[in-house]
Amino acid sequence: MKLNHNKKNHSFIGVLFCLIFFLSGCEEGGLSGNPTIGNLSPDIQSNLGGKTRVNFVLSGPEEFLPLPSFIIQDAIDGTINAPREFASSIELDNAYLGLSSLDGWGLSSYIFVEFLGTGFGPEQRRVDRGFYLYELDRSMEEGSPVLTRIPAEAYTRGQNLVIQPLQVLKPKTDYFYAITNEILDEGGNPISSIQAYATLAGGVTLGLGERLNRVSSIIRKLNQSMFDINSEVDLSNVVFSMAYTTQSIGETTEHTKLAIVKGLERGGLERIWKGASNPRNVDLSDAYKMEFGTTTDFLRYVRRDTNFETYVDIDDEGLKERLVEAYGLLNTIGNPNIPIINLFNLRTQLNITPGTIKLPYFLETIPDKIPLTPFERATPNLATVRYILERGELEDKAAVTKQLVKAGIDMSQLATLEDDNEALLKLMGLEMVLDNGEPIETIVTEKAAYGGIGAAQSTVKVVTRYNPIPKIKALEDVKFLLFTPKKFNPNKPVKLIIFQHPITASKEAAMAIAPRFVGLPTLPPVIGNLVAAISAIPGVSEIIGLLSGQGNDLTWLRGNDENIALIAIDHPLHGDRCISDEQCTSEEPTLYLNLQAFPVGRDNFRQSTFDNLGLRLGLALAQEKRELDGTPLENLEDLAVNPPSLVSHSFGGVNATHTAVYGNKSLGGELGELYDDRFSFSKLALANTGSQVPLILINSEEYQSLVKHIVAATLSAGYQKFIEDNPLACGDEKDVAKCYDEFEKQAGNNADLAAVATEVEGSFDLFGIAAQTSLDNIDPVTITGITDEDGNKVLDGLPIYLQEVASDNTKPTNIDFAPFAGSRALAKSLGMNIVDQNSPTALVGNMPFALPQGDRNFVKYEGVADHLTFIGAQSSPDDEPHSGHMQTTVLEFLIRDDHSFDGVPTQYLQE
Template sequence: MNNKFSLSLVCSALLLAGCGDNTESSGASTEQPYNNQAINEMLSRSSNIDFTLQGEDASVPLPSFLLLDTSDSTLNIPVGYGDSQGLDNPQVAMGEADGWSSQMPFVIDLNLPSGVSLLNDLAPASSARSAVPFSLNLNTGVRVAKVTVDLATREMSNFEALTAGEDFLVVPSEDLRSFNIVPLKGLEPGSDYIYALTDSIKDSNGEPLGTSSSYAILKTDEIIQSGTLAAPQKIIQNVEKAFADNGQVTSTDDIIYSSWFTTSSAGQVLLGTKAAIAQTALPNVAPSNIWNGSVANPNGIDAATLDALYQVTVTSKTSFADAVASDAMFISEFGQQSADLLQGGYNLNFANEAIASIQVVKGTIKLPYFLSDSLEGDAWKKTPWRSAMPSVFKILSVLSSGTEDDKAAVGQQLAVLGLTNLPADLYLQDKLKALIGQTLTLADGTRLDSDRIMTKYSAVPQIRAVKDVPFLMFVPEGAAISANLPILQYQHGITSIKESAYAFAMQHIGGAMQGEAPFKPYAIIAIDQPLHGQRALSYGNDDEVVTDTDNPTVYMNLEYLPVARDNIRQSAIDGLGVRYALNGANDAAFANLDAENVSLFGHSIGAITGISSYAIANTPVSALEGNLFKYTSATLANAGGGIAPFLLNSGSFSPVIKHTIAVKAVPGYASYYERTCGSKDDGVCITKFLGDPNDESANPAEGSASDIAKVNATLASFTFAAQTVLDNVDPYNIAPLVNQTGAPVLGLQAENDSTIPNSVSGAPTAGTEPLFSKLELVNTATDTQGQKLASYFLATTDAEHSTVIAPQSDTDGNANTEMTSQIVQFTLTAGNATSSIAVTDALLDATK
């Protein structure tokens, strides 16, 4: 909600401290000591937790339930006076998340006297993965647990303690004046966690840390709070009780600070979207029955257009040689020489097309577009997905704690929709279909949910357009080609285009034609990612909104983070849509293809979006969907989790991202940029400004120490906010959904990938290797059995980020050949189900 960010911290969703008549809410006075001497002792200490409920110095360690909007379960981050109230402000953007990041650290600031720090007991890093020194002082003083919280009573159950050094690591700042609690394996999405800090944590004088007066107000049971602090007090006391009851502390007197928080959901909006799409498979349900009315269909798309969704139209079919020679998109992106080389290679290898050929089929697929495509006011960039249904959480909030008039008004409207057994009906998926396209109002006529934020409680998006999305398909034909061919669906990387499939199609299809005829290779189909290639938005002249090598941030959209997240959602749903559309493709070009044997191949961002397509497609939402969405297997090449941290550490994208953020947020850098960088690349400019702290003599910083510190602090804050917003589409969080399906996965990694890093120091869930670990993939260099495999290509092979698409140099040809061979084998064996793939061990790293 936009208006909530105009409130001060103390007036946010739960605190409201000092905003009413509660004189006990300030937490500023310790004149009257508590009867509990442990609390008095904590308050007397000079070093303590920075937790203050009101005033200019108001501060809450993150994450916390105190910064949650209790009406819709989204985050509620206060915004500074004069700051933007729009989604271009990362703090406001965080309000689009239905929980805290499961990957970002807990940030604990301290109030320490001058000259005092945390006790310095740092020992060398405990493992290569943590890559940070270990503090026994901190790690023995922090408790973290997963719990179940009854939102009505705030009681906590199902206590599962996490282990320091295994599940999380407590890491001090460089100056030892604050610390982070870093989840080493990520937390479970959509789950409740509690944490506590104990007074065993000492400062550099050997004195225990104390608490703040604000926390003491919530901790004590001597003064029972009413009004706005009643709920926070009850929650804090339940958190402390949970740790004490489960033997994590000797008594609650040990605890100097604690909190509860909920992690963001993962994949629930995509599953809700799929559930809406899946209804159209029913005989008497059309898309216009689902996206009906001005709420679900705000642009008034007519019923005939809606009901044409997922129709496939073929516009041309030509030989590969003729197609590549005349494909303007391919030639524009890759050059005439590349087209000539591919044409020559095809003519050599497929000289007799009557025996075997590759036919290039082009056409369009009608897909739903849930983003804005309007250029007016840059709406395409500023407008995230919006829900076609009111938030179930908001409905439940009204029914449980609204006024009697509001309860009656909402209840009557729900009854008209067939939801009469309340609140039970609101927990039944079949019943919730009735809410799509509906507007509920309170007793005074105001809308119950005017924000329409997409959360797990409002998971069906408004449709804004039906797009004729161009597709490109490579179909093997000829006397030597068998019947009923499998299909490989390709999702390309960021700044690339679907026509990159020309570079590998012939190699894949030819690689499948080994031994004796008849051969059974697979067809390959691809579309552009949103805002790429032929899906650029045009102003009607030569100006386009398009993601390419010069403009990677069009799709990344660093300025409006919820739209960046929803670009990924749109990509994932587009992939799902292509898979679904194949079932009804009745043109002759599809006659020899098996729509029930479709595999997925995603590269880079195509693998990042592809893992969501794969997980959602293979997770049933209806007993009637059968195999209409299901994929047989997936190859994920150079994917990565922890999107925000890996982007800030990407050799390809980090410089431009850092520049884009810093030039708007740090005046010192903006001035430097204006003075000195007129002819410099933006990425070069920020790199020179920051210098290389690991090699200052060769690359000294041109910025001042204070400005560099501001840039680094800004980047850290941005990373936290960005990952919080992106968390529910992050591959690391989607991976458990894939694991639940048991679906086959082949992962491919190039060592020292400069685009998506293999791993990121200090961010244990970021990069390719943590994702493959989360997917439980087995190294093919040691075991080629099973259907969850990963191949880690050695640096000595010269494999690069895009080697899997085509050789990138004169020396990575062997790696390209091996990658292609593994994809072909994995795809043709239904994900290693019918045999084990053969690999070349010498090219692979067996130590991963």
């Protein structure tokens, strides 16, 4: 499951990394010309003109702002407003414009301040003082907010200062940050301010226009509030400060889930998605209906299947052969036709049943539009509606009011309408217009709320907190694979596990874990325990390894005498859901992660969540209607009483975490009582999953050269020249990572290239803030804080298993100066117990096993194991025990009532 890379699809990503020549300098409110300026105080004057000064320019061709900033958050539609003139494209492949689809800034991403002049040197250096971050208790526009200090850390590199909050921020909340001249540059000199900021913070009151007078008023007020509560800060030392509002989290998933449920209650989704909200008039009457195909012997199905090689073992590393070999032992001991063996009546043989489920599809289906089209809103933007009613022309106010009243909207509730799901449903499919018949979005594209240029057309129809429900574009026949024992224990029900495959693979990855997840637990406990105990005896293990082909250690082989069913579907744009050979994530991973258009990548993850929730709902509905009778799931335990568990691997775990949160988040009220148990999950298991995907990618040993090449090739003229001068290293479009590797090598011996490398390295900080801000809405470390109506975190009562490997070259376990990135940050946010060589142990034979504690355990495997070991051993025989224990312990955790597992030999764990 390695990524194949094609340079032609990355042509616009670097636009993101140019940062923002924005802020309407040529329009009303730009700080240009010679406005009347009050006399700046000597203290403020003394902060100007240093060798390293903040890059904050409000007009002209060099416009530039530190991020985040409320200055470009537009009150017309509530989104960040990047100008349509920025760079070469006005579509979402201009990655900066992707920020214009967001209703606020990031919750876990950092603050980015660029400097002009000397800078800080090429090395990343920790900053211990001179930076402050506060949470406001109310809107920055209201009265005198109370400021609460937020812990943060900071570092400098190149021309940049990066401030990282040490706690995930609250959604839809205002924050304020400030930096002082206590921070020193490379030469040991204090950093300094710049005229544009000094003007706003220290004395300009005339000639700015409405927009910048508002900015000046807010900055001055918050500076004073900070001074009032913090004795460390002298206002004369502040070189820059700014406020911003964080984005909403989860509104789209929650409101859409509720709309689906109300549709089912009212006789079908077509009762909700009507008019323009179902633009292709899709027949939704069969939504969530399941169809089961012909059940086939596991080995026969695997041998005939071609998807495994196409989408899972794309590098032809012999994974299928190892899978067949691994299944061979279970297949043999469960074969009823072999004398003597058949006396034991073992049930280790498997079946596969393919099938389909009809799932609503909110993404684009037209091939050439897929890469640049995120979810599109199904309701009008209510921020725009309110703006028109408050500040619009009289005739437009009348026209908008008439449309709202006709839709049944209570005008007295307009201020909080986006929080009222029932009101949103009244607006489904309504395309509101101005008095002249033009769409209300026209005013968003024509101007900004306080002066300045308008937003790009490509950003005004996306979903935000003000229009959270997306249009339905199709009802897809999504294929599934169901793995079950060939012979069931008639005295026990069937337990269900839903598997979410990793990004770049397909549902067929479940074939690799099915033998141990479905076949192994059918063994009686006495047989599994006997084999495990014997294999721990010195000398015997070698004989067992020779006979089994599974390595010298079979202590992972344990039985539970259970009936397990495992079911899996493809992510969008994966496997059987690929659009074509070219538009398939197995061949081109950025099609799903979409580094060119982050809002589309975010919504690909959201669609995966809706698909998994849809599969969960479809199974519940089929069971209630007895449509599982006559299928391998006929004796499935009551899902309302015993919900299925959820397991995933790698970046698939990002979606699985999202699914678990919103599957278990109550709908509230009567609908919650009726439907909560049709969406919920009992447990969550994640293998090699981490948070903050953008930072993981750019720090991944496997992918960082690819990502860095994409950034540098578009941003840096020096790197572009390097590409031209090195056709041998940079001419292969299928291996562009090789080009960046050669660049780094040559930069180590060439002063000119070393300077280019320093410039390029600094741009990666910008990549992090822009990408993470876009993806915060689905990031595991962000959504684990989602709460129910009672104020408790949704995941607080959910048992969770997480594992990592020390030598993971795909997904780093942790990243310096990135407290929310990687598996360890995720484990910390979930409050997990660590299982490693220091854990309490018990002996099995002569082997010490590290034991779990409680119902949340983070198992840390040592360096022989690989990123893909959970799916299957990557080297034989050394990696076989790791793979066996990874799969077996996860399975035990998922099926046991006490959430335990039998432990892991300490020799396979980190110290």
